[in-house]
Amino acid sequence: MQPGGVGEPSDFLTATLFDDAIYQREVLSLPECKNEDELDQEILEEARQLGITVTQDLAPDLHDISTALSTFTVSSERRSSMSVRSHESHSTGFTSDPSRNSKDQCADNHPASPSFPPPRSSISIENRGFSVDVPRPTMRHAQSSSTTSKAGSARSLLLVSERPGLKRRRGSSLLSMFRREPQQCSSCSARLRHSHHVNPFTPRLPCGHSLTKYAIRIHVQDALERDALPSCCGRPLPKPVLEMALTEAELDSLSKALPLLDETENGNPTKSSEHNAIEVTRQVESPFSVSPDESGPPSPFEKTPEECARLDKAMEDDLFRTLRAQQTEQLKKIVSFEARQRQALLLFYEQSKSNLSSALAHSKVERINKHTQHLEQLEEAQVxxxxxxxxxxxxxxxxxxxxxxxxxxxxNGPNSSGHTVSEEDRKKLKRQHTVQDSLPRKHDSAINVLRSKQEKDVKVQMHKQHTELVQMDLDFEKELGQLDAKFHRDSSKLDVLAEVRRRKAIARWDLRMEIWRRQFEKQHETCFDGSIPHPDWPATPMEGPAGDATALAPYFQLDYNSRAAT
Structure with a gap:
């Protein structure tokens, strides 16, 4: 059967759901003679012609996408405990933080950047009567991610502007679009990499972050080391936030050690406290940050109104609007295609379960009929x-x-006088009468033995039937468990494939936007350095049965046939 062809439910293979050709035709609208790799090469070639430095291709390495799904792993050789989302915070592709391999290159380009001191296992401030003991977790997580990032760093995409003054600025603004959360401050990204997943019920700070209790204590520890207020993104942490992680005694000691802490109780720090907090943020910058002289324009947090105006004006360009409309439309197609894939996978396994249940019921009926016939044969034989x-x-x-x-x-007959009747003859006659009298009991006993044997055969047959039916139920439960396990594996595989395709699509559109930026700057002889806003992924639609236009239509036909049968 050809992929996507029409046939019986047993002919369908889930491999059709993972066929790249279907994705390329229905989502990317590519002809059959062209694949996604060729599309990436065209975009890369166009970027290189405009002077945009691109390494290798846009495809993220599958080994770099570690999942937290216990039912599916991309490769058994690379065992990382990171989830897909946590990997985005330090991936080798479009991210605002450089990867571990690119850090070495960045450090060579900027030898004057400050280095971040190694963290101590615990900090104790005895002279202030306040101590914050925070155990440092072992960095197996970081080592694992470093191993997995080596393969992907050579394949990642790094954009570098021709102007030396915009090297770091251009990459940072463009790559920051990959962030699903607000852009992290240097202390968050450098010290709290392990706190990427935040409890949704934790309060959100004015800067947009949500810190865990562990992260809050680390901020307090850093503040005590530098005689400054605990802050995040240059804004002091409000006292209610500190109360979540510190005890009352620790808060009192912290207030004595840092007198300005009381000014942040209501979330309204004074100018001096803001200044001190900003100084703290500057002091704990990562070793790969770039000084103002090297980076050229200021950071996104310090964008001037003129830069914002230039960016807004640039986004009114007709070509940009066209690209953005195409991007939004493709994102909708991706989300819709993913929804159809998951629905088709669910329908396939539901139909498989239904077929399995029907096969069990049919087998039971056949087996019961067979045993009934056998019992009837036993009864006929008994009769x-x-x-x-x-x-x-x-x-x-x-x-x-x-x-x-x-x-x-x-x-005793009338002719008995003609011969002599002995006493032995009379004894034989008496014994013969005795045998004749015992014949009914003998015959009844023989009948009972025959019936007992027949009853025993029936019990054996019934026990055999019960055993076979129980074994059929056990086999059904086993096959059902295997089917559920395969469904979870395929579902997890589908999630990883969707994540890979999304990342490739985002990287492809980021490069297209960079190409548009370069063309716009050359055409208008201007420069804007603000990060281009990234459109949000649309919500997953509630897909109904797909039409015949999609290659996944046969899977939806299963649901239609099932409803028609009922």
């Missing part, structure tokens, strides 16, 4: 055997009566 036995008994009675008749005539 025939009993009939033959009774006929033999009747014949035996007749033979016994005939023998007695002749023996009595010999011993």
């Amino acid at each position: 025939a055997a009993e009939h033959d036995l009774r006929r033999a008994q009747v014949q035996e009675n007749q033979n016994m009566a005939t023998a007695l008749k002749y023996m009595e005539a010999y011993c």
Whole structure:
């Protein structure tokens, strides 16, 4: 059967759901003679012609996408505990933080950047009467991610502007679009990499972050080391936030150690406290940050109104609007295609379960009918055997009566005077009468033995039937468990494939936007350095049965046939 062809439910293979050709035709609208890699090469070539430095291709390495799904792993050789979303915070592709391989290159380009001191296992401020002991987790997580990032760093995409003054600025603004959360401050990204997943019920700070209790204590620890207020993104942490992680005694000691802390109780820090907090943020910058002289324009947090105006004006360009409309439309197609894939996978396994249940019911009916026939055969055999036995008994009675008749005539008949009747002859006649009297009991016993044997055979047959039906139920549960496990594996595989395709699509559109930016700057002889806003992924639609236009239509036909059958 060809992929996507029409056939019986048993002919369908889930491999059709993972066929790249279907995705390329229905989502990317590529002709059959062209694939996604060729599309990436065209965009890369166009970027290189405009002077945009691009490394290798846009495809993220599958080994760099670690999942937290226990039912599916991309490769058994690379075992990382990171989830797909946590990997985005330090991936080798479009991210605002450089990857571990690119850090070395960045450090060579900027040797004057400050280095971040290694963290201590715990900090104790005894002279202030306040101590914050925070255990440092072992960095197996970071080591694992470093191993997995080596393969992907050579394949990642890094955009570098021709102007030396915009090297770091251009990459940072463009790559920051990959962030699903607000852009992290340097202390968050450098010290709290392990706190990427935040409890949704934790309060959100003015800067947009949500810190866990562990992260809050680390911020307090850093603040005590530098005699400054605990802050995030240059804004002091409000006192209610500190109360979540610190005890009352620790808060009192912290207030004595940092007098300006009381000013942040209501979330309204003074100018001096803001200044001190900003200084703290500048002091704890990552070792890969770039000084103002090297980076050229200021950071996104310090964008001037003129830069914002230039960016807004640039986004009114007709070509940009066209690209953005195409991007939004493709994102909708991707989300819709993913929804159809998941629905088709669910329908396939639901139909498989239904087929399995139907096969079990059919097998049970056949087996019960077979056992019923066997029992009927036993009953017929019993009736025939009993009939033959009774006929033999009747014949035996007749033979016994005939023998007695002749023996009595010999011993007691009118012609007995012609011969001598001995005492032995009379004993034989008496014994023959005794045998004749015992014949009914003998015959009844034979009938009972025959019936007992037949009853035993019926019990054996019924036990065999019950055992076979129980075994069929056990086999069904086993097959059902295997089917569920395969469904979870395929579902997890589909999630990873969707994540890979999304990342490739985002990287492809980021490069297209960079190409548009370069063309716009050359055409208008201007420069804007603000990060281009990234459109949000649309919500997953509630897909109904797909039409015949999609290659996944046969899967939806399963649901239609199932409803028609019921």
